Amino acid sequence: MxxxxxxxxxxxxxxxxxxxxxxxxxxxxxxxxxxxxxxxxxxxxxxxxxxxxxxxxxxxxxxxxxxEDLMAETLDQNPDLRPQFIKQFIEEGGISTSKYKRVLFDFFDAIKDNKELVLKTMEGVNLKELNVDKANSLVDLVSETSVMVLAPMxxxxxxxxxxxxxxxxxxxxxxxxxxxxxxxxxxxxxxxxxxxxxxxxxxxxxxxxxxxxxxxxxxxxxxxxxxxxxxxxxxxxxxxxxxxxxxxxxxxxxxxxxxxxxxxxxxxxxxxxxxxxxxxxxxxxxxxxxxxxxxxxxxxxxxxxxxxxxxxxxxxxxxxxxxxxxxxxxxxxxxxxxxxxxxxxxxxxxxxxxxxxxxxxxxxxxxxxxxxxxxxxxxxxxxxxxxxxxxxxxxxxxxxxxxxxx
Known part of the structure; x- marks a missing residue:
């Protein structure tokens, strides 16, 4: 076993x-x-x-x-799981707005190497890393660029x-x-x-x-x-x-x-x-x-x-x-x-x-x-x-x- x-x-x-x-x-x-x-x-x-x-x-x-290696291997062995994992990780990270769900999904999905992806989910993401259009978003306009959108672990x-x-x-x-x-x-x-x-x-x-x-x-x-x-x-x-x-x-x-x-x-x-x-x-x-x-x-x-x-x-x-x-x-x-x-x-x-x-x-x-x-x-x-x-x-x-x- x-x-x-x-x-x-x-x-x-x-x-x-x-x-x-x-x-x-x-x-x-x-x-x-x-x-x-x-x-x-x-x-x-x-x-x-x-x-x-x-x-x-x-x-x-x-x-x-x-x-980190076992998780990367899991995604390598099951490519269809990758979108599911990214979406679940974003949702459980407390992201509720459709805008940030979309931006974060695109950000993570652009990372092609699965180990790099896993390590990035562990590291966390701050606002300055994301390509966000701040127009018409009061929260984005008043937020510091160093604010963590997804907290580290x-x-x-x-x-x-x-x-x-x-x-x-x-x-x-x-x-x-x-x-x-x-x-x-x-x-x-x-x-x-x-x-x-x-x-x-x-x-x-x-x-x-x-x-x-x-x-x-x-x-x-x-x-x-x-x-x-x-x-x-x-x-x-x-x-x-x-x-x-x-x-x-x-x-x-x-x-x-x-x-x-x-x-x-x-x-x-x-x-x-x-x-x-x-x-x-x-x-x-x-x-x-x-x-x-x-x-x-x-x-x-x-x-x-x-x-x-x-x-x-x-x-x-x-x-x-x-x-x-x-x-x-x-x-x-x-x-x-x-x-x-x-x-x-x-x-x-x-x-x-x-x-x-x-x-x-x-x-x-x-x-x-x-x-x-x-x-x-x-x-x-x-x-x-x-x-x-x-x-x-x-x-x-x-x-x-x-x-x-x-």
């Missing part, structure tokens, strides 16, 4: 990345909040850091594929979020912010029409559903147990809908979903920013969530309109031990020191990518947490991420596994 992910730690065989592109050049101080950034990364260095990340993965036996290098690989299927997400909603268009086309995926991928969630869910909140504990965070960006209603789809409408083997209720905050935006598995029996965890974390067990009901939900009255270690059937050790970010943990969690000290059991990719800057992980016997692969981290995401956020070994 082209998608096969039943674990967070089994040897990683294939992963989807997006190399940061010119979309970062369209970030400005005035648009940071809207575009979910805290600062503006330096593109040249961000690309060098990301290229090194990809190099490290390849050196560890992982096949790296890029979102700078969060795309966090490929973890638009969808999640679960077993042999994908959870195609409805994103928390309208800024990121268009990101899921690419995966929708790839999994429906790319020759390597068409007809072989089960959709466990639909991007058109009303409830928000993002991939950073989805963790595969094993082939029968899925963990999903109730967070700033994933709603409880979405988890209930996902559970019903998995239990009653799919071929998935998952029979239990654990819903982790974490505090809603920018720092804890997803479950994987505070909690990741790094070995058979080890997890990293941000100590600040331990006192407030609630875990709910969701299982199938006799009524397919309902699910059984039970709050787990136990410690996180015991809950994980029950479902993984082994002793579990929680390794505290920053060693549990309140100041160090807050600083290093902000820089994604708990957001690790496991490439095989006990081998993890982390940001080098989280020195205290990394030292502890090494002392615990982990093989810690450190990468630089001074620019990448400005988007508030670590190695797990920047990668979507497509296949892990069984």
């Amino acid at each position: 082209p998608i096969n992910v039943t674990s967070e730690i089994k040897p990683l065989k294939k992963v989807l990345l997006h190399r940061p592109g010119r979309e970062l050049l369209n970030l400005t101080p005035d648009t940071l909040e809207e575009l979910l950034f805290d600062d503006i990364p330096f593109l040249e260095d961000a690309q060098k850091e990301h290229d090194n990340f990809a190099k490290v993965l390849r050196e560890n036996g992982v096949e790296v594929v890029y979102l 700078p969060n795309l290098y966090f490929t973890r979020d638009p969808f999640a690989s679960v077993g042999n299927g994908v959870v195609l997400n409805k994103m928390y912010s309208k800024t990121r909603n268009r990101e899921t268009i690419y995966a929708d086309y790839i999994f429906k029409y790319h020759k390597d995926y068409k007809g072989q991928v089960e959709f466990l969630y639909d991007r058109k559903n009303p409830d928000h869910i993002e991939g950073g909140d989805v963790l595969n504990l094993n082939d029968k147990v899925l963990a999903v965070g109730i967070s700033q960006r994933t709603e409880a209603d979405a988890i209930s809908r996902l559970a019903k789809n998995i239990f009653y409408k799919s071929g998935s083997k998952i029979r239990t979903i654990l819903a982790f209720d974490i505090p809603e905050s920018r720092a804890f935006m997803h479950l994987d920013t505070v909690f990741t598995q790094i070995d058979y029996d080890k997890f990293t965890v941000h100590p600040a969530i331990l006192g407030t974390l609630r875990v709910f067990e969701i299982t199938p009901s006799d009524d397919e309109d309902e699910v059984n939900i039970k709050e787990m009255e136990d410690t996180l270690e015991h809950i994980l031990e029950k479902y993984l059937e082994r002793d579990i050790e929680l390794i505290l970010c920053g060693g549990g020191d309140e100041i160090v943990a807050a600083r290093e969690q902000w820089n994604d000290g708990s957001n690790t990518l496991c490439v095989k059991p006990g081998t993890i990719v982390v940001y080098k800057r989280n020195t205290v947490t990394n030292k502890i992980l090494k002392e615990k016997g982990l093989n810690v692969i450190e990468i630089h991420g001074a620019e990448l981290v400005r988007g508030r995401g670590g190695p797990r956020c920047m990668s979507m596994p497509l296949a892990r070994e069984d």
